[in-house]
Amino acid sequence: xxxxxxxxxxxxxxxxxxxxxxxxxxxxxxxxxxxxxxxxxxxxxxxxxxxxxxxxxxxxxxxxxxxxxxxxxxxxxxxxxxxxxxxxxxxxxxxxxxxxxxxxxxxxxxxxxxxxxxxxxxxxxxxxxxxxxxxxxxxxxxxxxxxxxxxxxxxxxxxxxxxxxxxxxxxxxxxxxxxxxxxxxxxxxxxxxxxxxxxxxxxxxxxxxxxxxxxxxxxxxxxxxxxxxxxxxxxxxxxxxxxxxxxxxxxxxx
Amino acid sequence: xxxxxxxxxxxxxxxxxxxxxxxxxxxxxxxxxxxxxxxxxxxxxxxxxxxxxxxxxxxxxxxxxxxxxxxxxxxxxxxxxxxxxxxxxxxxxxxxxxxxxxxxxxxxxxxxxxxxxxxxxxxxxxxxxxxxxxxxxxxxxxxxxxxxxxxxxxxxxxxxxxxxxxxxxxxxxxxxxxxxxxxxxxxxxxxxxxxxxxxxxxxxxxxxxxxxxxxxxxxxxxxxxxxxxxxxxxxxxxxxxxxxxxxxxxxxxx
DNA sequence: ATCCGAATCCCAGTATCCGGAACATTGATT
DNA sequence: AATCAATGTTCCGGATACTGGGATTCGGAT
Numbered sequence: 396x397x398x399x400x401x402x403x404x405x406x407x408x409x410x411x412x413x414x415x416x417x418x419x420x421x422x423x424x425x426x427x428x429x430x431x432x433x434x435x436x437x438x439x440x441x442x443x444x445x446x447x448x449x450x451x452x453x454x455x456x457x458x459x460x461x462x463x464x465x466x467x468x469x470x471x472x473x474x475x476x477x478x479x480x481x482x483x484x485x486x487x488x489x490x491x492x493x494x495x496x497x498x499x500x501x502x503x504x505x506x507x508x509x510x511x512x513x514x515x516x517x518x519x520x521x522x523x524x525x526x527x528x529x530x531x532x533x534x535x536x537x538x539x540x541x542x543x544x545x546x547x548x549x550x551x552x553x554x555x556x557x558x559x560x561x562x563x564x565x566x567x568x569x570x571x572x573x574x575x576x577x578x579x580x581x582x583x584x585x586x587x588x589x590x591x592x593x594x595x596x597x598x599x600x601x602x603x604x605x606x607x608x609x610x611x612x613x614x615x616x617x618x619x620x621x622x623x624x625x626x627x628x629x630x631x632x633x634x635x636x637x638x639x640x641x642x643x644x645x646x647x648x649x
Numbered sequence: 650x651x652x653x654x655x656x657x658x659x660x661x662x663x664x665x666x667x668x669x670x671x672x673x674x675x676x677x678x679x680x681x682x683x684x685x686x687x688x689x690x691x692x693x694x695x696x697x698x699x700x701x702x703x704x705x706x707x708x709x710x711x712x713x714x715x716x717x718x719x720x721x722x723x724x725x726x727x728x729x730x731x732x733x734x735x736x737x738x739x740x741x742x743x744x745x746x747x748x749x750x751x752x753x754x755x756x757x758x759x760x761x762x763x764x765x766x767x768x769x770x771x772x773x774x775x776x777x778x779x780x781x782x783x784x785x786x787x788x789x790x791x792x793x794x795x796x797x798x799x800x801x802x803x804x805x806x807x808x809x810x811x812x813x814x815x816x817x818x819x820x821x822x823x824x825x826x827x828x829x830x831x832x833x834x835x836x837x838x839x840x841x842x843x844x845x846x847x848x849x850x851x852x853x854x855x856x857x858x859x860x861x862x863x864x865x866x867x868x869x870x871x872x873x874x875x876x877x878x879x880x881x882x883x884x885x886x887x888x889x890x891x892x893x894x895x896x897x898x899x900x901x902x903x
Numbered sequence: 904a905t906c907c908g909a910a911t912c913c914c915a916g917t918a919t920c921c922g923g924a925a926c927a928t929t930g931a932t933t
Numbered sequence: 934a935a936t937c938a939a940t941g942t943t944c945c946g947g948a949t950a951c952t953g954g955g956a957t958t959c960g961g962a963t
Contacts, residue, residue, distance in 0.1 A: 407703030449661030526725035
């Protein structure tokens with residue numbers, strides 16, 4: 396009993412945990428009412444009320460017609476993360492140009508807490524995906540990131556997070572992953588062949604600063620119908636490498 | 650004593666206030682250390698430590714080499730706000746196209762808590778500005794927003810927030826503001842003539858949904874040298890109105 | 904006018920947040 | 934190599950302020 400296999404769960408400030416539990420609940424559904432949040436979070440009505448009161452007062456949550464919304468203050472906070480490094484902002488332009496030139500989806504992805512985070516994105520109308528987090532091992536860009544780590548770090552990753560099966564093609568065998576990473580290190584780009592979503596292939600390259608610090612991964616992806624072997628292994632790697640090079644140059648000189 | 654003229658200050662959950670005070674401090678400076686945060690927030694070392702511990706554990710704050718950073722989790726939260734309405738995402742494309750076509754800065758601005766919030770932006774390398782908040786009365790887009798309100802609401806705004814002087818050109822007289830808003834309602838676009846920043850002029854139009862709900866304001870701005878009267882009062886208003894129309898159409902079909 | 908659900912408010916009890924101070928660690932300096 | 938200063942981490946008693954059950958108010962529907 397109590398051995399849920401769960402992590403610590405209780406360290407630190409539990410009030411803050413409640414606050415963020417509420418924010419997560421708010422994020423998951425548009426314009427939630429207090430009653431709904433009470434239901435969703437298993438917190439008593441008055442607690443929910445008091446917390447929302449505080450968040451609204453601080454301006455982080457917006458109340459309109461009895462419904463509560465995540466406020467724009469978080470955009471400000473998020474932009475801080477998104478522009479933490481100059482390279483991130485430089486990558487924004489690169490992603491856009493890549494998208495325009497190839498007419499496919501393009502993304503810039505960074506690692507945080509052993510997950511792949513979408514930082515910039517081109518393609519389709521919706522912004523969505525930005526800020527989303529996915530497992531590293533199932534994407535071209537994620538594998539490029541893992542390829543930057545040494546074997547011990549990757550082994551830790553496998554131990555801690557594991558290699559979840561996402562599609563039939565996902566690499567779930569540690570040895571296969573190590574081989575794949577070695578391949579990526581050798582040729583300088585990573586490929587994702589329907590490992591993350593069926594029908595989708597992608598190519599990714601690493602992006603470095605002028606001092607060769609690793610920044611993140613630049614990737615293009617699209618439907619298998621358009622992503623032939625030639626395109627994936629020849630044209631795109633070259634194009635991506637050039638763009639990564641441009642970022643480096645931009646960072647070196649204004 | 651105690652009559653600081655300060656607002657309430659103490660309702661709700663004060664622990665949450667501390668958490669966000671820390672986050673704000675984190676936002677203002679890159680990679681802060683615990684000691685620095687202690688200094689900056691006037692909270693005891695152990696309190697800062699405990700809060701950061703919690704935030705890190707939750708994944709909202711990142712610790713690297715003893716320095717703390719705002720994490721990407723806030724991007725996720727922020728994107729939720731940024732895509733709260735479909736119209737916001739549709740406006741993203743419009744902003745981009747406007748920027749390309751005019752080769753000037755373009756923005757989409759929305760009101761929250763009686764402030765203008767930058768939601769989308771085109772121009773220059775830096776993302777910065779996105780999520781930033783400015784007073785409504787000093788910008789073309791802000792005035793367009795105020796023009797949507799009725800006189801009573803505007804009067805409340807003036808009472809609550811006031812008409813701060815930002816540049817010599819800022820409208821600080823209530824009557825002048827009411828006149829200006831009437832003018833905007835009449836001709837359907839707003840102009841900012843160095844009211845927000847010297848040397849900068851701008852033009853803005855309102856954006857509506859297919860059911861004529863007000864969404865926000867689309868604007869273009871640039872240096873006085875390039876923003877002649879003709880450009881500002883003829884070409885740009887037309888161009889902007891067309892783009893606002895396109896958004897409406899996008900929302901109605903496709 | 905009446906009813907019902909939801910939001911808001913209240914208040915006593917105590918969980919838990921706080922913060923001073925001791926201890927550990929890092930790394931810079933001589 | 935040894936010392937020292939500064940920062941990070943841990944501990945713990947005490948009281949603040951968070952909690953949550955329940956009462957009250959509000960607002961809309963029948």
